[in-house]
Amino acid sequence: MLAKRIIPCLDVKDGRVVKGVSFVNLRDAGDPVQNARFYDEQGADELIFLDITASHEKRNIILDIVRKTAEDVFMPLTVGGGIRTLDDIRDLLKAGCDKVSINTSAVKDPYFVSRAAEKFGSQCIVVAIDAKRVPGIQFDTTGEDWFDEEDLQEVCLRMPPRDPFTWAISTHGGRTMKRIDAVQWGRKMEKLGAGEIMLTSMDKDGTKDGYDIELTRAISEAVSIPVIASGGAGTLEHLYDALAKGKADAVLAASIFHYREYTVNEAKEYLRAKGISVRLS
C-alpha cells in the first residue's frame, strides 16, 4: 500500500540553512548537507530545500548544495524558490534534484508549467500554491482573471476572513494577492501538466495551529494529482488531521522537526497507531 509521506522542509538562504535542525550534534547546523543526512537517518520520505536567497545571481549556490546532497543522500529531493526558466530547472535536475517546485513563475505565465512538464516530464514539476482565505467574492472560474489586483489586495489584506469565504492565491511569499481562486488554479495547474501540488495555507503558516484542513481537502478532492499539505503543523495530531481529514497525500513540516519536538520516526509511529499507512524502517 502506498505510504503517506512525511517531508521535512529546509529553508536555505545564501547557501545556509536558516532555522535548521536545532539541539542536535550537527557540527555545522547551517550546513544543508548535514541537515539532509540527519533527516535521511530519521526516515524522512522526501526532502524539500526552499531557496529563499533573494538574488537570482546566486543560483549557483543552491546548485552546489544539491550536488553535494545528491552524493550523500539517496532520497527524493525537491527544490523550490526562484525558478524562472527552463534552464533553471534543467540545471537543478542535472545537479541531482528530482523535482522542482514552481510558484510565482506559474502565476506570471501558467504555460511555463506546460512547457516545463513537456520538457522534463510532469513527475518532476511541482506547483506550489500559497492560498489565503478571502471573503466570498465570485472568482473567475478559469483562474485567468487577474485584473483588479490592487483592489483585491486591499480586500484580502485588510478585511478579516468571513463566511462565505474562498481561497485566493498569493505570490512572493504571501506579499501579493492574486484574483485567482485557489481550487480552480489547482485544477488548471493539473491540466497544464503539474505532477504534484504543494499547498501552503498562508493563514496557518507559522502559527503551529494546525493545517487548513478545509483548504487541503478542497484542493485534494478537486485534483487527481498528489497534494502535499503545508503550513501550520504544531503537533502530531495536526499531521494526522491533514492526512485523514484533509485527504493530503503528504505532509510538509519544518519547525516541529527542526526543533526536535518530534522525530520523523515518532511522527510515523503515531500515525501508524492511528491507522495511517506510513513507511517505518
Place this chain on the structure above:
Amino acid sequence: MIAIVDYGMGNLRSVEKGFQKVGVDAQVVSDAKSIENARAVVLPGVGAFRDCMRNLDALSLIEPIAKSIASGKPYLGICLGLQILFTESEEFGNFKGLDILPGKVVRFRIDLKVPHMGWNTVSLLKRPPIFENILDNSYFYFVHSYFVAPAEPAVIAGMTEYGINFTSMIWKENIVATQFHPEKSQETGLRILRNFGDWVKKA
C-alpha cells in the same frame, strides 16, 4: 565497468553516485563503444516513453543496448529502463519499444491519484540476484503513471498494489528491471545497486 546510459532523460547523477557510494565501478556514458566495452548496462530514466525511444534512437544506442542484452551481459532497467524492454506503450497513442520482452506499457486507470508517487512495497514472486538480503515487502520509491503488463507472467519478479496489482519488477535471465527507483530508496535501494554490482562481477 558498468555503463549507465545517458540519453537525456532525468536524474542520472543519483544513480552514478549511488553506485559510487557502494563501491561499484559505474560510469555515465552516451556512446555505442562504451556500451559495447562495458560488462553490464544500466538504463535509468524518468519521463515520457516516446522521448526515451527517440533520444536513444537519435544517439544510435538502441542497437548497442539490444546487443549487450542479447550477449548475456547483465542489464538493470530503472523505471523507463523497464518499460522500454516491452513491445509497445500506449503513451501518446501507441509507441514501439525495444520488444525484447512481449507485453505492453499501460496507464493506470484507477480511482486514485496519478502519478503513483511515493513509497510502496514490493512483494516478491521470485527473488532476483538484486534482491539478495532484502526483505520481501520492503518499501521503495515510485514515481510513474504507466506500468508494464508482461505477456509472459514468468518474467514477473515483484508486484505492487496501487488500486490494482501491477508488475513492479521483472527478471529474466540476465535482464532485471524495476519500476521503482533504487537510487532514491535510501539504504534498501543502495543494497540493490550493490547487489547488481556483485552480480556483474560474477557474470
